[in-house]
Amino acid sequence: MTTKFTPEHEYIRVEGSTGIVGITPYAQEQLGDIVFVELPQVGQQLSKGAEAAVVESVKAASEIYAPVSGVVTEVNPALAGQPGLINSDPEAEGWLFKLTIADAAELQTLLDADGYAELTL
Amino acid sequence: MAQGPAETLKTTPLFERHLAASGRMVPFGGYNLPVQYPLGIMAEHKWTREQAGLFDVSHMGPSFLRLNQPSGDAEADHADISAVIEPLVCGDIAGLRRGQIRYTILLNDQGGALDDLMIARSPSSGGELYIVVNAGTKDADFARIEAAAGDRATLIRADGDHALLALQGPAAVAVLGTLVPGVTDLGFMTHAAFPWAAGQILVARSGYTGEDGFEILVPSADAPALWDQLLTDERVKPIGLGARDSLRLEAGLPLYGHDLDPGISPIEAGLGFAVSKRRREAGDFPGAARILAEREGQLSRVRVGLLVEGAPAREGAEILDASGAAIGVITSGGxxxxxxxxxxxxxxxPAHAAIGTRLQVAVRGRAQPAEVVPTPFVPHRYFRQAKAS
Incomplete structure (x- = not known):
């Protein structure tokens, strides 16, 4: 299982041909308490870098971009009632959406864990 | 995020305290101030509503306006200093009792708001007012007041050599009362001076959160020790600008530069109470013709409170009527x-402003339901002295 990162602080955990997308612990820390989440539609076609979701903290709205291209297969149903899961457990229960990875080569353009860690030092 | 070079930002006397408490520093009104501490905006907000929050509001503009040649007759001197400031604002300053504070509006000739501010009559000296204005407008406000004062009075800025702290929340009176016993006797919207360290502090029973509490003017040199001493009480936590904004929004209080600006009149902004009766009857304030006409109902827009379903509608979002036509704009939201x-x-x-009116707000190109509701959104819990029976 591989996890890749964008410089915009999204992660994508790769499980076969599916990618699970969320925001990193660093990003949730920077945003503060998340109070509302807008998720993509299941079936929606996303291209790499396109706006996929919006997370709102008390103070501001932040756009979440698709780390790679693909079709949304599932969104996290728990977030509608508990957006704070993104703060408390960003990498597991606080995931945002899943998508089928259209082009595995796009993953190579993303940061690995070490590269991302360097970015957020 | 738009921000100037860090070196141009001013710091307050509590800057080191914010860093020590791991405050997340942001530029605000030309100052480097904490938007939140590690506790986070949500918990800081709730703590203030339940216990007591300590805020550094030293970026604001405290000042004193003093008569140059007081007669020594306290009432005559108060009338004279009031005559200096009243032509700029719509509040009854002459009618203030000693120590009393009034919220009022600095107006341009069109009746638009140049700032909202607090003006208080000195508890002790005749011919002296304590004036606190907003950070972003303070230089312009002070220049305007000085020009009006001419050689009759002198404006003494207190923002360079003082800190301004706000202690807000239901536990505020018990906390400050242990350090300064006299503050428990202060009524809402009054102030007094108390001995502190080698000098004195000025304590006002006022604030901008909707809670009981105090605003404290303290000399810069004494500010860190007072901050530390207040924080030794377990009922007190430091609170950043993020929660200060969400608290004032819940309290339905306008934020200057957002819900009030030079184009917006006090009547449009729902601040008709700030146009004092005596001034209204005399019609002797800037923009009186417009403001009095608006008061009689000649209004094209009014401020409303909205309960929004779904995503927060932020400043700049359009307000739509039930059919989807744009009718207005959000000035503060969260x-x-x-x-x-x-x-x-x-x-x-006004046709869309009645309580209960169903409207919509446009967020990211989609219309979401919203309803006009009364403000404050969360009831004020100011201290009210029991009336003598």
Missing amino acids: FAPSLGKAIALGFVP
């Missing part, structure tokens, strides 16, 4: 931690 819902302030034509 999430209300005490309510668990999105709330907003905005301006709409």
Whole structure:
């Protein structure tokens, strides 16, 4: 299982041909308490870098971009009632959406864990 | 995020304290101030509503306006100093009792708001007013007041050599009362001086959160020790600008530069109470013709409170009527931690302003339901002295 990162602080955990997308612990820390989440539609076609979701903290709205291209297969149903899961457990229960990875080569353009860690030092 | 070079930002006397408490520093009104501490905006907000929050509001503009040649007759001197400031504002300053504070509006000739501010009559000296204005407008405000004063009075800025702290919340009176016993006797919207360290502090029973509490003017040199001493009480936590904003929004209080600006009159902004009766009857304030006409109902827009379903509608979002036509704009909006819902302030034509009116707000190109509700969104809990029977 591989996890890749964008410089915009999204992660994508790769499980076969599916990618699970969320925001990193660093990003949730920077945003503060998340109070509302807008998720993509299941079936929606996303291209790499396109706006996929919006997370709102008390103070501001932040756009979440698709780390790679693909079709949304599932969104996290728990977030509608508990957006704070993104703060408390960003990498597991606080995931945002899943998508089928259209082009595995796009993953190579993303940061690995070490590269991302360097970015957020 | 728009921000100037860090070196141009001013710091307050509590800057080191904010760093030590791991405050997340941001530029605000030309100052480097904490938007939040590690506790986070949501918990800081709730703590203030339940216990007591300590805020550094030293970026604001405290000042004193003093008569140059007082007669020594306290009442005559108060009338004279009031005559200096009243032509700039719509509040009754002459009618203030000693120590009393009034919220008022600095107006341009068109009746638009140049600032909202507090003006207080000195508790002790005749011919002296304590004036606190907003950070972003303070230089312009002070210049305007000085020009009006001419050689009759002198404006002494207190923002360079003082800190201004706000202690807000239901536990504030018990906390400050242990350090300064006299403050428990202060009525809402009054102030007094108390001995502190080698000098004195000025304590006002006022604030901008909707809670009981105090605003304390303290000399810069004594400020860190007072900050530390207040924080030794376990009922007190330091609170950043983020929660200060969500608290004032829940309290339905306008934020200058957002819900009030030079084009907006006090009547449009729902601040008719700030146009004092005596001034209204005399019609002797800037923009009186417009403001008095608006008071009689000649209004094209009024400020409303909105309860928003779904995503928070932020400043700049359009307000739509039930059919989807644009009728106004949000001037402040966000999430209300005490309510668990999105709330907003905005301006709409009076025909759409009745409580219960169903409207919509446009967020990211989609219309979301919103309803006009009374403000404050969360009831004020100011200290009210029991009336003598």
